[in-house]
Amino acid sequence: MLTLQQLLDLTPTAVRRRTANPRIRRIKDKEENKSGKKYRAVYTRTAFYNAVSTGNSYTLIIRNFGTKRFPNDYKFRPSSLLWVHCSCPYFLYNVEVALTLKSSSSIYDSNGALPRIKNPTLRPYLCKHLFATVANQLKADGAG
Numbered sequence: 001m002l003t004l005q006q007l008l009d010l011t012p013t014a015v016r017r018r019t020a021n022p023r024i025r026r027i028k029d030k031e032e033n034k035s036g037k038k039y040r041a042v043y044t045r046t047a048f049y050n051a052v053s054t055g056n057s058y059t060l061i062i063r064n065f066g067t068k069r070f071p072n073d074y075k076f077r078p079s080s081l082l083w084v085h086c087s088c089p090y091f092l093y094n095v096e097v098a099l100t101l102k103s104s105s106s107i108y109d110s111n112g113a114l115p116r117i118k119n120p121t122l123r124p125y126l127c128k129h130l131f132a133t134v135a136n137q138l139k140a141d142g143a144g
């Protein structure tokens, strides 16, 4: 599983440039667990109000599994281990499979086929919605 900082760093500049004026609406922020493993889950609806965006809002899920040293530390920190999902088509076609191969997402919306054209090097990174939301959460937790 990749860390928050790795995911931010791997995100191409072309994607980051599209993250101006995000509107992030928090839906849920709570502890959950799956197969006995606890984590903090943040659900948001995220959209952008800028010239290069349609303004469509998408549903995001970010699961924070704590850090390697402190698995119960659910503040968003650069070393937090993250699992992410976004309902946007970009996420589906470019990064769902690449992130799943690093255990930082799961196959939900795609057919699981490798993105041979959109992301042939299988670079695991964030769509613009996830990038803005994760960066915002890092700032909110004061651990940036």
Ligand SMILES: [Zn+2]
Residues within 6 Å of the ligand: 058, 086, 087, 088, 090, 091, 127, 128, 129, 130
């Ligand atoms: Zn997205």
